[in-house]
Each structure stands twice: as C-alpha cells, then as structure tokens.
Amino acid sequence: MKQVEAEFTLFVRDGNWTSVRTALKQNWKNNKLELLTEQETFLERFLVDPYYLPNKESIDLLTEMAIHTSKMWxxxxxxxxxxxxxxxxxxxxxxxxxxxxxxxxxxxxxxxxxxxxxxxxxxxxxxxxxxxxxxxxxxxxxxxxxxxxxxxxxxxxxxxxxxxxxxxxxxxxLGLIHEHQSPAIKIDWAYSYVYMYYATFYNWTIQDVNWNVFHEFTTSTIKNTPIDVNSIMAYHIPPEFTTNNIQFPKNLVLSDIDKQTIGQFYK
Structure with a gap:
C-alpha cells in the first residue's frame, strides 16, 4: 500500500488554562459558554493576571471552558x-x-x-x-x-x-481541525491496523494516533459543517483503516466547502 502522508496537529496541552487565556485575549468570541456577571468579572482578571489564583467555582469554570473554548482569530x-x-x-x-x-x-x-x-x-x-x-x-x-x-x-x-x-x-x-475528527461522521476504525501503520511509517506513539486520528471533537467544541471528504483538512484514509468502508481521498486543494467554511468563520 502506498504510504499515507501524515502530519501532527499540536495543541498547547489538552485542557490547559493557558490555551483558554490566549484564545480569549485574542478573540472574546471564542467563549462558547453563557457566563454570569461574576464569572465575567473573574475572567477579566484571569486574562490580565496569570498569577491570579481562582477559587473552586472558578476552577470548575476554567475546566469547562478548556473544553468549549474555540481558537479563532x-x-x-x-x-x-x-x-x-x-x-x-x-x-x-x-x-x-x-x-x-x-x-x-x-x-x-x-x-x-x-x-x-x-x-x-x-x-x-x-x-x-x-x-x-x-x-x-x-x-x-x-x-x-x-x-x-x-x-x-x-x-x-x-x-x-x-x-x-x-x-x-x-x-x-487558522483554527481548523482535521475533517475526519468532526462529530459529523462516525468512523469505525481498524484500531490495531492504524496503530501499527503509524508506528511503522512515522514512529508515532499510541497517544499521537489517538489525538491526531481517533479523537473526536464535540459539537460544543467546534463549528462543523456536514462532512466533506474532499476537505484539505482531511487525512487520506484508505479502506484498510476502517471496518465500515469509509474512505477519504488524498486531497491537495481547497474544496468548495473549505472555501465556504473559512469565509463563514472569518467574515
């Protein structure tokens, strides 16, 4: 089988509050939660003072925001x-x-x-x-x-x-995730084969594969469109990678949906 070109997606750290602070400082609209007045007051201080120690309620808020905050400019x-x-x-x-x-x-x-x-x-x-x-x-x-x-x-x-x-x-x-990790599609992965493949050709760890291939984002985390197998953000997924005959071609150009989506995100 022809080798699949693959690449990492890096996050500061999953669930890291620093990522939340950075996203909100860049664009307050990255917040996806309905906030109470006292929560907004806390967040305003949190954004300007990295040494501010939150109470338990604020820690719970930050933990939830780490899940729901997007990262758009x-x-x-x-x-x-x-x-x-x-x-x-x-x-x-x-x-x-x-x-x-x-x-x-x-x-x-x-x-x-x-x-x-x-x-x-x-x-x-x-x-x-x-x-x-x-x-x-x-x-x-x-x-x-x-x-x-x-x-x-x-x-x-x-x-x-x-x-x-x-x-x-x-x-x-620009803030986009892998298309195959969208909640709009359910892929039945051939886990053992995929782990073996990426370990053999790319020396990826189980954690690398879990985060870049298997991890599925939720609708509360991202804005997603109906699945676009032609998206530039999709990995090439050959039939050997799945057990339900889902395949993604090798895409080298922006799809029509890519163009529409980025225009909707950044008007």
Missing part, C-alpha cells in the same frame, strides 16, 4: 508570519500557496514580520509537518518557538503535494 485580522529558517524556495512556496486561504475570507497574511511581532512562526528544520491550532500559536509556551513546521516539504516530488501540505497546516493555524 478576529475577523479581518492580519496575521504576522515569521520564517525562522528555510531556503528562499521553500519560503516562496509557502507564501504562494498559503495565501489562497485569504482569497476566501477576511484574514490577511504579512510574511515580513519580525520575530517579536509574529503570530505564526515557521520552521523547516523540525521533525514532521505540523501546526498549532489557531490562537494557540500565541501562547506563552511557544513564544519565540516554531508554531508550524514543514520538515519533509523538500521530500515531496510535486508542487501539488507541496501545496496540499501547506494549505493543510495553514488551515490548522
């Missing part, structure tokens, strides 16, 4: 992007292909950012291809560190393959 925002390394050829390919997202939404990319002012930081020197999700790129844990990586971009043989992986990772940086 502001409508119309210009995202500052900094290349930490890489050849001129690689940088130009990223600029060319990533900018296609901006044709379908209100976001803009500034590829001439300094390190200090950057929202997204790109490397080509780390292992694998991956990106942090949305506003997680601004968390203190990753300040002055790469938030996106194209470790094997140079190993891809065609421009279309390079375009596909660049669009995919920038989709994550």
């Amino acid at each position: 502001n409508d119309g925002q210009t995202l500052n992007i900094y290349f930490m390394d890489g050849t001129n050829e690689n940088k130009e390919q990223v600029k060319l292909y990533a900018s296609e997202w901006c044709n379908h939404c209100s976001l803009k990319f500034n590829f001439n950012s300094s390190l200090d002012n950057s929202d997204i930081r790109i490397s080509f020197m780390q292992q694998g291809c991956w990106s942090y999700i949305g506003t997680d790129c601004k968390a203190n844990e990753v300040i002055n560190k790469p938030t996106m990586n194209f470790g094997w971009l140079g190993q891809l043989t065609t421009d279309n393959e390079k375009k596909g992986i660049i669009l995919h990772e920038f989709g994550h940086a």
